[in-house]
Each structure stands twice: as structure tokens, then as C-alpha cells.
Amino acid sequence: MKEMEELVAEVPVLSGLAQAHLDLIAGCAQNTRFDAGTYLFREGDPADRFYAVRQGAVALEIHVPAREAVVVETLHTGDLLGWSWLFPPFRWSFDARALEPVGAIAFDGACLRGKCETDPELGYALMQRIAQVIIERLQATRMRLLDVYGVEAAT
Amino acid sequence: MPLSTEPHTSSPADPRVLPRVGFDSLLAALQARGYRLIGPTIRDRAIVYDTLESSADLPVGWTDEQEGGTYRLARRDDEALFGYAVGVQSWKRYLWPPDVRLWRVKREGDSGFAVIPEEDEPPRDAYIGVRSCELHAIAHLDDALLHVPEPDAMYAARRERVFVVALNCHQAGGTCFCVSMDTGPRATFGYDVALTEVIEDGEHWFLVQAGSDAGAEVLAELSTGPAGEREMAAADRAVERAASNQGRTMDTTDIKDLLYRNYEHPRWEDVADRCLTCGNCTMVCPTCFCTTVEDVTDLEGDIAERHRQWDSCFTMDFSYVHGGSVRPSGKSRYRQWMTHKLATWIDQFGTSGCVGCGRCITWCPVAIDITEEVAAIRADDRGGPDQLPTERPPR
Amino acid sequence: MSAAVAARRDPLLPDRFRVTGRTRETADTWTLTLEPVDRDPLAFAPGQFNMVYAFGAGEVPISISGDPGRAGPLVHTVRAVGKATAAICDAQEGAMLGVRGPFGTDWPLAAAEGRDVVVVAGGVGLAPVRPIVYAVLAQPDRFGRALVLYGGRQPDQLLYSAELAAWREQGIDVDVTVDIATSSWTGKVGVVPQLIGRAALDPERAVAFVCGPEAMMRFSAEALLERGLRPEHVYVSMERNMKCAVGQCGHCQLGPEFVCRDGAVFSWPRIRHAFRIREI
Numbered sequence: 001m002k003e004m005e006e007l008v009a010e011v012p013v014l015s016g017l018a019q020a021h022l023d024l025i026a027g028c029a030q031n032t033r034f035d036a037g038t039y040l041f042r043e044g045d046p047a048d049r050f051y052a053v054r055q056g057a058v059a060l061e062i063h064v065p066a067r068e069a070v071v072v073e074t075l076h077t078g079d080l081l082g083w084s085w086l087f088p089p090f091r092w093s094f095d096a097r098a099l100e101p102v103g104a105i106a107f108d109g110a111c112l113r114g115k116c117e118t119d120p121e122l123g124y125a126l127m128q129r130i131a132q133v134i135i136e137r138l139q140a141t142r143m144r145l146l147d148v149y150g151v152e153a154a155t
Numbered sequence: 156m157p158l159s160t161e162p163h164t165s166s167p168a169d170p171r172v173l174p175r176v177g178f179d180s181l182l183a184a185l186q187a188r189g190y191r192l193i194g195p196t197i198r199d200r201a202i203v204y205d206t207l208e209s210s211a212d213l214p215v216g217w218t219d220e221q222e223g224g225t226y227r228l229a230r231r232d233d234e235a236l237f238g239y240a241v242g243v244q245s246w247k248r249y250l251w252p253p254d255v256r257l258w259r260v261k262r263e264g265d266s267g268f269a270v271i272p273e274e275d276e277p278p279r280d281a282y283i284g285v286r287s288c289e290l291h292a293i294a295h296l297d298d299a300l301l302h303v304p305e306p307d308a309m310y311a312a313r314r315e316r317v318f319v320v321a322l323n324c325h326q327a328g329g330t331c332f333c334v335s336m337d338t339g340p341r342a343t344f345g346y347d348v349a350l351t352e353v354i355e356d357g358e359h360w361f362l363v364q365a366g367s368d369a370g371a372e373v374l375a376e377l378s379t380g381p382a383g384e385r386e387m388a389a390a391d392r393a394v395e396r397a398a399s400n401q402g403r404t405m406d407t408t409d410i411k412d413l414l415y416r417n418y419e420h421p422r423w424e425d426v427a428d429r430c431l432t433c434g435n436c437t438m439v440c441p442t443c444f445c446t447t448v449e450d451v452t453d454l455e456g457d458i459a460e461r462h463r464q465w466d467s468c469f470t471m472d473f474s475y476v477h478g479g480s481v482r483p484s485g486k487s488r489y490r491q492w493m494t495h496k497l498a499t500w501i502d503q504f505g506t507s508g509c510v511g512c513g514r515c516i517t518w519c520p521v522a523i524d525i526t527e528e529v530a531a532i533r534a535d536d537r538g539g540p541d542q543l544p545t546e547r548p549p550r
Numbered sequence: 551m552s553a554a555v556a557a558r559r560d561p562l563l564p565d566r567f568r569v570t571g572r573t574r575e576t577a578d579t580w581t582l583t584l585e586p587v588d589r590d591p592l593a594f595a596p597g598q599f600n601m602v603y604a605f606g607a608g609e610v611p612i613s614i615s616g617d618p619g620r621a622g623p624l625v626h627t628v629r630a631v632g633k634a635t636a637a638i639c640d641a642q643e644g645a646m647l648g649v650r651g652p653f654g655t656d657w658p659l660a661a662a663e664g665r666d667v668v669v670v671a672g673g674v675g676l677a678p679v680r681p682i683v684y685a686v687l688a689q690p691d692r693f694g695r696a697l698v699l700y701g702g703r704q705p706d707q708l709l710y711s712a713e714l715a716a717w718r719e720q721g722i723d724v725d726v727t728v729d730i731a732t733s734s735w736t737g738k739v740g741v742v743p744q745l746i747g748r749a750a751l752d753p754e755r756a757v758a759f760v761c762g763p764e765a766m767m768r769f770s771a772e773a774l775l776e777r778g779l780r781p782e783h784v785y786v787s788m789e790r791n792m793k794c795a796v797g798q799c800g801h802c803q804l805g806p807e808f809v810c811r812d813g814a815v816f817s818w819p820r821i822r823h824a825f826r827i828r829e830i
Contacts, residue, residue, distance in 0.1 A: 057738070059733065059739065060739075061733055067732075068732035068733055068734065069732065069733040070730060070731070070732060070733075071730065071731045071732065071733055071735060071739045072730065072739065073739050073740055074727075074737070074738045074739040074740060076738070076748065077748075078748070097733070099736050100736075140740055140741045140743070140744055143741045143743070143765070143766075143769055144729040144730065144741060146765055147703070147729070148672065148673070148762070148763035148765050148766045149672060149673035149674075149701075149702055149703035149707065149729065149762075149763065149766075150703060151477070151478075151578065151629075151631050257562055257563075258562070258563055258564075260564075260605060260648070262605065265644065266642075266644055266645045266646055267566070267568075267587075267646040268566070268605050268646055268648075270563060270564060270566065270648070272560070272563055299797075299798065300798055303796075303797060303798070304796075304797075304811070305561045305796040305797070305798075307562075307798055308560065418827050418830070419827070444798070444800060445799060445800030445801065446793070446794070446798070446799045446800070447793050447799060447801070448609070448793045448794070448799070450603075450606065450607070450608050450609070452606040456606065459605055459606045463794075463799075466793075466799070466800075466801070468800065472791075473791065473801055474790070474791050474801065475791050476789055476790060476791055477631040477632060481790065481791075481829065481830075482829045483829070484829060486829075487828075487829030487830075490829075491803075491830075495803065498806075499803070499805055499806035502806035503806050503808070542823065542827075543805050543806070543823050543827075544819075544820075544823065547806070547820065548782075548817065548819040548820045549782075549817065549820070550655060550658075550812065550815075550816060550817060550820055
């Protein structure tokens with residue numbers, strides 16, 4: 001059984017952080033498990049935590065009336081899930097459903113926000129890494145907006 | 156006609172003198188051998204290459220005044236048979252015709268069809284008055300259509316049969332720049348017979364020279380006189396006049412690299428403001444070889460034909476892939492034409508694609524001048540991060 | 551390949567083939583199997599294409615997507631995007647089509663000998679690379695590991711779904727993603743570069759063959775280079791307007807390249823400028 005510090009150090013997006021920062025982050029972390037088909041959270045729920053997926057797959061879904069729910073992205077081993085904890089109103093903007101049994105590290109949002117307030121260096125280092133993830137996700141989303149596989153041009 | 160670009164050496168190539176009055180005997184000798192004569196003639200107030208019966212059909216005593224976007228005929232003060240620069244179109248009209256049928260298919264049985272290949276009867280043509288730039292142009296067409304892994308059969312058939320009577324220019328055109336392109340004015344290869352027309356001191360004659368066995372055989376039938384130093388000097392003077400009166404120049408130093416590093420040059424926008432993408436340049440250019448295929452069906456839907464027709468990279472359809480044209484802007488299409496002609500042609504075929512005939516300058520309705528465009532980019536060489544590799548990496 | 555060129559009687563004349571089978575892959579894509587009417591079966595190398603003709607409707611370049619090791623039926627997967635392709639997709643069993651080919655350069659499998667083969671495809675782009683997978687399955691000792699990274703728009707627009715599963719069974723590392731899906735899809739939703747980012751590949755050993763829409767190939771090649779593959783080990787298949795397929799009509803030119811003859815398969819260093827210079 002690994003220590004939480006070790007597990008946190010293994011999260012790809014947190015690699016390269018100083019040990020002291022990793023320890024601080026580990027202090028806000030705990031292991032979680034989800035059965036296949038269960039929801040990690042739903043749109044509108046309070047976003048008081050975020051996750052690092054250690055195994056399994058999570059579908060990010062958006063509910064559209066009179067249609068089947070749309071999966072806008074899937075996340076997998078090593079991916080960070082959730083940034084709604086960063087800013088008010090701290091509410092999830094989509095559903096997250098486990099596609100298969102999921103093991104994840106859950107980070108307490110309020111706990112981490114507090115530590116970032118008191119330790120700006122930690123805050124900056126963490127925000128840098130999270131921004132990187134958001135940029136990559138945004139770029140991938142933009143690629144899908146191009147609808148390259150469509151017959152007609154997207155515009 | 157000799158398919159090689161090497162100067163002919165295996166026949167007696169001593170120049171002879173053919174008086175003007177004997178010129179029709181040259182034409183007659185070719186007709187007697189079953190050749191259809193194609194040469195310059197006046198039609199619709201322009202000099203075009205069409206069928207000839209005799210020297211009376213030639214533009215005797217006429218010249219062309221060519222400038223950017225301008226073409227006029229004018230009377231000369233002599234009776235020169237070839238006193239003009241180049242015809243509106245080129246010999247490509249006859250070697251690589253604007254419209255040919257490639258094959259037919261006929262519906263057959265249950266949802267089937269039979270393929271009916273063409274029985275191509277290639278003509279035996281003699282081209283009269285081919286300029287050196289045009290000989291180079293024909294060699295460039297050979298590079299694209301003949302000296303390739305899959306040579307075109309129709310082109311090869313016409314090419315093998317043609318008899319070429321070249322004409323060393325004695326007068327350059329207003330838009331000519333063969334000297335810059337090293338393609339003239341003197342013909343050095345690719346002809347069966349070469350003529351230089353001399354009108355001096357009240358005399359009118361031709362210096363004639365064989366460039367092949369077939370050419371020597373024809374010349375042997377004509378009444379020609381010896382060509383001494385006086386005649387040779389006169390002929391040289393005539394050609395020298397053409398060389399020194401060029402209408403344009405183009406600096407071709409490292410031109411491939413120059414254009415390869417300037418694909419994003421603002422000059423292309425400048426040209427795009429003027430270019431109508433009308434495609435005239437591609438129609439009159441003697442080396443543009445692009446074609447399209449058109450499949451047409453008869454009214455009953457029983458027989459379908461495929462035709463190969465001249466096409467131009469200036470059309471929107473030219474680069475269409477599903478979704479749209481790869482080159483939607485006029486800017487990219489002008490750039491495609493010019494960079495192909497002057498740069499990518501070099502990577503493709505080892506030479507420039509331009510022979511300096513000036514037709515594109517003359518026939519552009521807005522007088523875009525390829526020599527000017529090159530000079531403008533050269534004078535403001537930007538280079539840039541996005542460029543074509545000057546040496547092609549391995550496939 | 552040059553032997554095939556030398557033996558070709560007239561590259562402009564179509565050979566007659568009959569449709570012997572048709573499978574609907576997606577709403578607008580069919581796979582046809584064809585047998586020659588009066589010529590030998592058509593031998594080809596992976597990556598090559600034919601010009602396929604439907605009576606009176608026209609002719610289009612279509613990659614050959616069958617097994618290069620099997621002399622026999624000619625296989626084409628065609629998407630109906632225009633008049634000619636719609637007519638070809640409409641051809642029923644017994645119908646006759648015209649075929650000229652094969653043309654073009656092949657995926658250089660020799661460059662992947664002893665190395666890991668990474669097949670990266672998007673949309674209908676899986677068809678031109680399927681022959682690579684067949685070749686790898688036929689000669690497993692010739693290559694290292696094999697991966698197939700495949701992306702499509704939606705689950706019902708993926709090609710060869712059953713075969714993808716079969717390849718997994720046969721030891722190929724198959725990873726599939728779609729741009730968007732409904733909640734009944736249990737696979738990945740994302741883009742191909744993301745598959746490349748997480749693929750279990752050794753950049754030193756990998757040779758990648760990439761085929762799909764040009765933007766997808768551009769982003770995928772960048773992701774492969776980001777993973778550390780050498781540029782000369784990344785190959786792409788380009789598409790341009792083609793009329794003759796023998797380098798004489800001029801339509802397919804891409805810089806100095808005639809895509810029909812110098813391509814369609816190119817190494818990244820040879821063709822990367824085509825992705826950077828707009829409207830080239």
C-alpha cells in the first residue's frame with residue numbers, strides 16, 4: 001500500500017513539483033473508488049473536490065433534453081478531472097460517469113485553495129500545471145470543432 | 156524530328172543559301188513527302204499557326220508589335236516571310252491538342268460496358284518557322300509528357316512524326332527574353348532544317364542548314380548555293396539583332412531558391428490585386444501542359460466518352476478536393492503558376508519551364524509581367540521560416 | 551512497383567471489373583469487392599490507389615484497402631461525397647466499374663522492419679492503411695510491435711469495427727476514439743493526438759504511417775514528433791485533385807511533387823512544407 005505522498009507524486013500533471021509542495025497537496029488527498037456506471041458527480045453539484053484518475057475511464061457528459069446524454073470527453077489513467085473547484089460558484093458544469101471501475105485520488109478543493117492562499121509559490125506552481133491541462137483540453141476540443149471527418153466543411 | 160537535345164552531327168551540316176524565290180520549293184518538297192504544312196498565317200488580325208499551302212499564306216511583310224497587354228500587327232517596309240516574333244499560340248496546339256477523345260465506353264449486357272479504345276491516326280505535320288524558344292518549349296513538353304515513366308502515346312505519336320523547319324529570329328519581340336532564359340535566338344537543336352532569313356542590300360535569301368538526316372535529304376533536292384563568309388556574316392548579323400533587341404530580361408540566378416523562400420512574400424498580394432485569373436497566360440504559354448478529363452454521355456445514355464482537354468491552374472476547380480478548392484484565392488493560383496513555371500519545374504524536370512517567349516506578358520489583359528514580378532521579389536528578398544526545401548529530402 | 555508500370559498497357563484505358571460483394575460500413579461509406587472481367591488480378595503495394603470509374607458518372611482516385619498478400623478480389627472502401635463516388639457506392643453486385651491502376655508510392659514497410667509499426671488513421675483514412683495491418687499480421691516476425699490509433703467522428707461512423715476487435719485479439723494494440731458520442735458509447739471520446747500522447751510506444755523504435763484528413767495528419771504528426779519519433783520515421787498520405795494519375799494533367803501538384811507519382815505516401819521531411827504554407 002503506497003503512501004499518499006507516493007501516489008500524489010505519480011500523478012503526471014504534478015510531476016516536477018518540489019517535495020514540500022507534494023506533501024502539502026497530499027495532505028488534502030484521499031483515495032476513492034467508483035463502480036462502473038456510477039457518477040462521480042453531476043452537473044450543478046457543489047464542486048468541492050477534483051480527481052486524478054489512477055485507473056479506469058470516466059465519461060464527461062452533458063445532458064441535452066430530448067436526446068441521449070452527449071459524451072464530450074473521456075478521461076483515463078493519469079488525467080486530471082475537474083477545475084470547477086478553482087473559482088466560485090464552485091459548481092460542476094457537467095456530469096462525470098465511471099465507464100468502468102475507477103480508482104482515483106480525490107483532492108479536497110477548499111483544503112487546497114486554503115493552502116494555495118497561504119503559500120503563493122505552491123499556488124503558482126499548481127496553477128501553472130492546471131493551466132497546461134486546460135490548454136491541452138481546449139486545443140483538443142478546438143480540433144473537434146473543425147469536424148475534420150465531416151463531409152461538408154464545418155463552416 | 157530529332158528527339159534529342161544534342162546538336163546534330165551525323166549529316167553534312169554545311170549551311171547553304173536558298174534564294175527567296177526558291178522558298179516554295181522547300182514547302183513543295185515537304186508536301187511531296189506527305190506532310191501537312193503548319194505555319195504562321197494571318198487570321199483575325201493576328202499571326203496564328205495554321206495550315207499553309209504555299210508561302211503566299213505566310214505573313215509576308217507583316218510584323219507583330221507586342222508589349223504588356225498589347226498585340227498589334229503592323230506593315231513592315233520589306234517583304235520578310237518571318238518578320239514577326241512569335242504567333243499567338245504555340246506549337247503545343249498541334250502536339251498536345253486542346254481537345255482529344257481518349258476512349259469511349261458502350262453499355263453492354265446487364266449493367267456492363269465495353270471499352271472502345273481510339274484508333275489514333277496521328278498527323279504528319281511539318282512545322283514551318285519554329286523559333287528557338289519554341290524548340291526549347293517542345294523539349295520541355297517532352298520532359299513532361301514523353302521522358303516520364305508513363306509517356307503519353309498520342310503525344311509520342313505526333314512528336315515522332317513531326318518535321319521541324321526552325322527559324323533563327325532576326326528581330327526580337329517587345330516582350331521577348333530568350334537571351335535571359337538561354338533559349339535563343341539561335342536554334343541549336345531539335346530541328347530538321349534551320350533557316351535564317353536575310354534581307355540586305357536589295358537581296359532576300361535564306362541561310363539553310365540541316366539538323367537531321369531527314370532535313371539533309373530535303374535540302375539536297377533544292378537548288379541552293381554555297382554559303383561563304385559574306386553570307387555567314389550576314390546571317391550572324393540578323394540573329395545578333397534579335398539578341399540585342401530583347402524586350403525584357405530576367406535574372407535567373409538561383410531563382411528556384413529565391414522563390415522557394417518567398418512563398419509568403421507580400422508581392423503575391425500585390426499581383427493578386429491585378430490578376431483576373433483569366434488563364435490567358437496558361438493558354439498561350441508554350442510549356443503549360445495541364446489538362447483535365449471530361450466524361451460525357453450521349454443523349455440515350457448508351458455511349459460515354461472521355462475527352463482530355465486543356466486546363467488551367469487558374470480555375471477554382473483545378474485543385475478541388477471534396478470540401479473545396481485547395482487554392483481558393485487568386486493569390487495562391489497566381490503563385491502556383493509562377494512558382495511552377497520558374498521554380499518547382501526545376502525540381503521536376505531539371506530546367507526552367509519558361510522559355511522567354513513573352514506571350515504571357517503580351518496576352519495578359521492587365522499586363523502582368525513575369526519578369527517584373529521576379530525582379531520585385533528579388534529586390535525585396537524576405538526569406539522566411541516557411542519555405543520549400545531547396546534540396547528535396549528522400550521520399 | 552516499376553514492374554507493374556512496365557507491364558501496364560495503356561494507363562489511360564480502364565480495365566473492367568465486376569462488383570462481387572458490397573458491405574455498408576457507415577451511412578455514407580461502402581466497401582466493394584471487385585473481380586476483373588478480362589485481365590489478371592490487380593497486384594498492388596499497401597498505400598497505392600486506383601482510378602475508379604462509374605459509367606457516365608466520372609472517375610476518382612480510391613485507395614486500395616484489401617490484403618496485398620492475397621491475389622484475388624480487389625477491395626475498395628468508398629465514401630459517397632460527390633457524383634462519381636455516389637455512383638460507385640451505388641454499384642450493386644454484378645455491376646461493372648472501370649479501374650485504372652495501381653498508381654502511386656507505397657507505405658515503405660521496409661523502413662519499419664524490426665521496428666514497431668504505428669498506424670495512425672482518421673475517418674476513412676483507415677482504409678488506405680488497412681493493407682499495412684494485413685501485411686504485419688501476415689509477417690509478424692518481420693516487425694516489432696504493432697499499434698493502430700484510430701479516430702472518427704462518431705461511433706457509427708467508424709470503419710471496420712469488427713476487424714478492429716479482431717486485430718486486438720491478434721495482439722495488435724488498438725486504441726480508438728471519437729469526436730463525440732452518446733452515453734451508450736463506452737470507448738474514448740477525444741482526438742487522435744491524445745491517443746498518440748498516451749500510446750505505449752518507444753519513440754526510438756517506432757515508425758508511424760499516418761492517414762486521414764489533412765488537419766488531422768498535421769496535428770497527429772506534431773504529436774508523434776512531440777513523443778520523440780524521428781521525422782524521417784513519420785509517413786503521411788496526401789490527397790489532391792487527380793485526373794490522369796500518371797503525372798501529365800498537373801492537377802495533383804503540391805510544390806514540386808506530383809502526388810499521383812511522387813506520392814501519395816511521403817515522409818514527413820519531404821512534405822512538411824505542404825502543411826505550413828497555406829494554399830500551396
